[in-house]
Amino acid sequence: MAQESNNSDQKLIGLMAQFDDPDSLLVACEKVRKAGYTKTDAFTPFPLHGIDEALGIKPTILPWIVLSLGIIGGTAGLALQYYTNAFDYPFMISAKPTFSLPANIPVIFELVILHAAIAVFIGMLALNRLPTFSNPLFRVPEFARATDDKFFLTVDINDPSYKPNKTRELFDGFRGQTAVLEVYEDPSEANLPPVIKIVGLCAIVIALIPPLLLWKAYNSTSTVPRINPIRDMDVQLRADTQTTMPSDIFADGRAMRPRIPGTVSRSDSLDTEFVTGIAADSDEQNVVFLQEEDKPAEPAAEEPAEEKPAEEAAEQPMAEAPADGQAPAAAPAEENEPNWVKIAPIKVTQSTVERGQKRYNIYCSVCHGLAGDGDGLVSQRAIEREQPTWVPPTNLHTDYLLTQPDGKIFNTITHGIRKMKGYGDQIPPEDRWAIVTYIRALQKTRTGTESEIPAVELKELEIKGQ
Amino acid sequence: MATVNEVIDTTIDDPGNRTPLVIGGHNYGSVTELVCRINESKTPIAWYIAFAVSLMTLGMFGSLIGYLVFTGVGVWGNNNPVYWGFPIVNFVFWVGIGHAGTLISAILFIFRQNWRTSINRFAEAMTIFAVACAGVFPAVHIGRVWVFYWLFPIPSLQLSMWPQFRSPLLWDVFAVSTYATVSVIFWYTGMIPDLATLRDRTKNPILRIVYSVLSLGWTGSARKWSRYEKAYTLFAALAAPLVLSVHTIVSFDFAVSQLPGWHTTIFPPYFVAGAVFSGFGMVLTLMVPARQIFGLQDVVTKRHLENVCKILLATGSMVGYAYAMEFFIAWYGGNLMEQFAFVNRAFGLTPWAYWVMVSCNVISPQLFWFKFCRTTPWVMFVVSIFVNIGMWFERFVITVTSLQRDFLPSSWGEFVPTWVDYGMLVGSFGLFFTLFLLFVRFGPIVAMAEVKSVMAHPHHDIHDIPQGDYHDDEVDH
Numbered sequence: 007m008a009q010e011s012n013n014s015d016q017k018l019i020g021l022m023a024q025f026d027d028p029d030s031l032l033v034a035c036e037k038v039r040k041a042g043y044t045k046t047d048a049f050t051p052f053p054l055h056g057i058d059e060a061l062g063i064k065p066t067i068l069p070w071i072v073l074s075l076g077i078i079g080g081t082a083g084l085a086l087q088y089y090t091n092a093f094d095y096p097f098m099i100s101a102k103p104t105f106s107l108p109a110n111i112p113v114i115f116e117l118v119i120l121h122a123a124i125a126v127f128i129g130m131l132a133l134n135r136l137p138t139f140s141n142p143l144f145r146v147p148e149f150a151r152a153t154d155d156k157f158f159l160t161v162d163i164n165d166p167s168y169k170p171n172k173t174r175e176l177f178d179g180f181r182g183q184t185a186v187l188e189v190y191e192d193p194s195e196a197n198l199p200p201v202i203k204i205v206g207l208c209a210i211v212i213a214l215i216p217p218l219l220l221w222k223a224y225n226s227t228s229t230v231p232r233i234n235p236i237r238d239m240d241v242q243l244r245a246d247t248q249t250t251m252p253s254d255i256f257a258d259g260r261a262m263r264p265r266i267p268g269t270v271s272r273s274d275s276l277d278t279e280f281v282t283g284i285a286a287d288s289d290e291q292n293v294v295f296l297q298e299e300d301k302p303a304e305p306a307a308e309e310p311a312e313e314k315p316a317e318e319a320a321e322q323p324m325a326e327a328p329a330d331g332q333a334p335a336a337a338p339a340e341e342n343e344p345n346w347v348k349i350a351p352i353k354v355t356q357s358t359v360e361r362g363q364k365r366y367n368i369y370c371s372v373c374h375g376l377a378g379d380g381d382g383l384v385s386q387r388a389i390e391r392e393q394p395t396w397v398p399p400t401n402l403h404t405d406y407l408l409t410q411p412d413g414k415i416f417n418t419i420t421h422g423i424r425k426m427k428g429y430g431d432q433i434p435p436e437d438r439w440a441i442v443t444y445i446r447a448l449q450k451t452r453t454g455t456e457s458e459i460p461a462v463e464l465k466e467l468e469i470k471g472q
Numbered sequence: 473m474a475t476v477n478e479v480i481d482t483t484i485d486d487p488g489n490r491t492p493l494v495i496g497g498h499n500y501g502s503v504t505e506l507v508c509r510i511n512e513s514k515t516p517i518a519w520y521i522a523f524a525v526s527l528m529t530l531g532m533f534g535s536l537i538g539y540l541v542f543t544g545v546g547v548w549g550n551n552n553p554v555y556w557g558f559p560i561v562n563f564v565f566w567v568g569i570g571h572a573g574t575l576i577s578a579i580l581f582i583f584r585q586n587w588r589t590s591i592n593r594f595a596e597a598m599t600i601f602a603v604a605c606a607g608v609f610p611a612v613h614i615g616r617v618w619v620f621y622w623l624f625p626i627p628s629l630q631l632s633m634w635p636q637f638r639s640p641l642l643w644d645v646f647a648v649s650t651y652a653t654v655s656v657i658f659w660y661t662g663m664i665p666d667l668a669t670l671r672d673r674t675k676n677p678i679l680r681i682v683y684s685v686l687s688l689g690w691t692g693s694a695r696k697w698s699r700y701e702k703a704y705t706l707f708a709a710l711a712a713p714l715v716l717s718v719h720t721i722v723s724f725d726f727a728v729s730q731l732p733g734w735h736t737t738i739f740p741p742y743f744v745a746g747a748v749f750s751g752f753g754m755v756l757t758l759m760v761p762a763r764q765i766f767g768l769q770d771v772v773t774k775r776h777l778e779n780v781c782k783i784l785l786a787t788g789s790m791v792g793y794a795y796a797m798e799f800f801i802a803w804y805g806g807n808l809m810e811q812f813a814f815v816n817r818a819f820g821l822t823p824w825a826y827w828v829m830v831s832c833n834v835i836s837p838q839l840f841w842f843k844f845c846r847t848t849p850w851v852m853f854v855v856s857i858f859v860n861i862g863m864w865f866e867r868f869v870i871t872v873t874s875l876q877r878d879f880l881p882s883s884w885g886e887f888v889p890t891w892v893d894y895g896m897l898v899g900s901f902g903l904f905f906t907l908f909l910l911f912v913r914f915g916p917i918v919a920m921a922e923v924k925s926v927m928a929h930p931h932h933d934i935h936d937i938p939q940g941d942y943h944d945d946e947v948d949h
Contacts, residue, residue, distance in 0.1 A: 047693050047694060048694035049691055049693055049694070050697065051500060051504075051665075051921060052920075052921040052922065052925040053698075053921070053925055054694065054925075055925075057698075058694070061695075063694065063695055063698045066698060066702050072706050086625055087637040090625055090634035090635070090637065091636065091637045094634065095633050095634045097638070099636070099638070102638070109637065109638040110637060110638075112640075112643040112646065112647065112717070113637055113642070113643055113646045115713075115717060116646040116717065116721075119650055119654060119710050119711075119713070119717075120653060120654065122706075122710050123653070123707065123714075124653070124657070126703050126707055127661060127703070130661070130699050130702075130703035131688070134695075134696040134699050136689060136690070136696070138688075138689040139684060139685075141689060144691075149691075150672040151501075151672070152691060153665065153671075153672045153690070154500070154669060155500035155501035155504060224629075235618075
């Protein structure tokens with residue numbers, strides 16, 4: 007055969023006998039072992055009982071490896087649960103102890119099995135030196151049936167008992183032997199071709215790049231917003247304050263939508279005086295609902311500021327704010343001053359003032375102070391910390407405020423002024439008017455005269471005074 | 473000596489004779505031929521058709537998962553109070569089916585039930601594919617699939633906290649992932665010698681490379697077999713308690729809660745029996761046609777099937793006992809909520825589901841008391857289909873009826889599955905059968921090495937060899 011002629015210049019590394027049935031193999035194995043051979047092996051399509059003894063195969067240490075890994079797995083499972091749930095991040099659930107062994111048993115059990123099973127697999131492969139893809143036996147054509155229905159016995163040429171003729175004789179004499187084959191060294195390159203090595207190395211290096219980049223990104227800071235492949239709720243289709251909407255949603259890019267011309271909001275009262283603080287007269291009664299588009303062509307001369315839309319009203323007091331050394335040129339502002347409501351358009355009772363006091367203490371007192379002196383805690387702290395941009399809140403007892411019409415104070419509460427924000431969104435109109443009446447009451451505490459106090463109460467005060 | 477044409481009825485019990493596990497006068501070579509022929513013959517048209525259908529169903533499954541992930545779990549019928557709908561029903565259904573393979577490989581191995589060798593590979597493959605199907609459902613049920621790793625104790629800056637190890641749901645994560653890992657390596661380890669057989673036979677150069685890599689250079693060396701056998705025994709010893717633990721822990725998901733109908737101590741054994749029952753049901757569903765199609769009647773004999781039927785009868789009766797005991801305890805325990813929960817199951821909102829469950833799981837396997845039914849493949853096939861249906865309904869009944877009607881009527885609700893629910897149930901079969909068809913086409917579906925090791929020695933009877941020869945100490949020296 008061609009195979010045999012090629013073998014002449016190759017190094018013989020072993021002798022192999024082929025058998026058709028397992029029992030002949032077992033007998034031959036026994037013989038070989040008795041003859042003192044140690045570098046022997048048998049090859050069978052299935053595990054053969056009794057071959058370990060016949061060939062003198064020692065028991066494997068695999069169970070000990072598995073036992074150690076099982077113990078490690080169990081210890082790791084216990085330590086993991088103690089560290090995570092009782093030490094690093096204690097969970098308090100229904101006042102149960104953070105560490106309770108019974109609840110930890112399932113995970114410990116599973117980790118024991120997992121570690122042990124992986125140890126069985128890796129340990130078996132490692133002890134068997136698998137994978138081994140190169141094996142001179144594969145070059146013997148008959149050996150292909152070792153995984154099918156033939157049985158083989160080999161003796162290594164390096165075996166101390168190996169003697170060419172004597173061993174051959176032994177092999178020829180096996181009962182049931184169907185062929186004696188020679189195993190030659192594999193002359194092909196044992197190592198992987200360098201090309202594959204280089205490609206493999208490149209592949210490893212390239213594969214390392216993404217995790218390294220991730221690691222770098224994880225451990226460094228950057229001014230660039232992070233890449234957020236899954237956006238969860240970080241990114242939503244909505245406009246935040248001070249941002250514009252994507253122009254494909256609204257052509258003007260505005261997030262706050264102006265009202266559709268000619269519509270009325272359900273929440274708006276039709277009582278202009280009540281919601282704006284501006285006295286109504288026949289020309290101005292629809293002032294709040296006017297949109298920019300509805301504006302008469304030349305408003306400035308005949309109908310001054312009254313017709314400005316509600317949104318813009320906020321800017322108006324700011325422009326004309328004269329207080330605290332910031333007063334702009336007041337002359338044009340005076341001309342544009344709306345026709346403020348003089349007296350709050352609500353029925354004032356004891357409970358209104360008390361309501362106003364509560365609202366004032368909640369919303370206003372933090373800056374303006376409980377007594378209205380402009381010395382609220384926020385202001386005190388800002389001054390203490392020398393905040394350069396802080397504009398001290400107005401003292402509500404100044405003449406400037408004493409003479410202001412109720413409507414204007416109402417408007418300031420609604421839309422804010424200077425640093426003060428508008429409270430129109432938080433405080434309903436009736437409460438804003440209540441606050442105005444309370445401010446008036448506060449002011450009275452400084453400006454009131456004896457004659458304004460009812461006689462009964464005056465008497466009481468006198469009694470207390472003494 | 474049996475000749476090839478001799479027909480042996482392996483279903484006859486003769487105490488004086490050990491029934492052969494392989495019939496038809498096979499020798500080692502013909503067993504290899506019989507099994508490898510399935511992989512080596514030209515791919516039948518029927519396989520392509522079946523594969524195309526499975527692949528399309530799998531495609532639908534994938535699309536529905538995509539739809540779910542991009543839209544949210546609202547596409548399911550899950551809603552207050554039934555937050556555990558089809559996804560968990562399907563999960564428990566599939567993970568239950570996934571119990572037969574490792575049970576056959578591990579527990580029957582430990583009990584030296586040699587008949588397991590003909591069906592273990594097949595059943596193990598089924599196990600792994602079923603566990604794969606099972607794994608999909610809790611994974612997508614978490615809602616935000618992209619942070620699934622939060623289930624595992626991996627340090628995460630985003631989360632800055634750890635999983636809650638006292639929760640059965642976390643035990644489930646560990647149990648199912650351990651089970652999947654161990655089943656896969658157990659299955660693969662068992663396949664290495666058979667992959668080597670395929671490697672040594674195949675003429676196709678590409679398949680040869682694939683089989684070579686997968687068989688890791690296995691030669692069948694006795695020294696390697698020795699460690700391999702030890703490893704296999706260790707695997708069996710580890711996998712046997714693992715199999716029992718997995719469905720026990722799955723049952724804790726229910727039993728540790730305080731919901732009437734879930735909060736019962738019978739759940740762990742009852743779930744394990746149910747899992748074995750459904751797993752063996754699926755083994756029959758697949759094995760009966762496969763044995764016919766691939767001509768494996770000599771290796772998977774009627775006796776093998778009969779044994780599976782007996783297991784079905786036993787476990788089906790255990791499940792029936794558990795159903796009865798649940799009612800008994802509900803009455804005997806005197807807990808009104810519990811009583812209501814069980815009466816509601818049988819006669820409440822979805823009584824048809826309960827009675828489908830009882831008739832499929834308890835009544836249908838009783839046919840296996842009759843030898844005719846235990847040895848007639850088409851009867852087994854029909855019963856096995858009933859078992860599959862019944863076990864799905866068992867999980868449906870447990871999950872849904874209890875959630876629909878808990879303690880307070882004010883928190884009652886109804887569960888209405890959506891088309892996505894149904895689509896994903898059907899789609900999971902697409903995943904299962906796609907993997908399965910690929911396996912029967914390219915993998916060794918019968919553990920050849922193991923079958924050969926339990927065969928009667930074909931050409932030689934061991935008694936033919938003179939005893940002196942074997943124990944001769946003075947040979948040639």
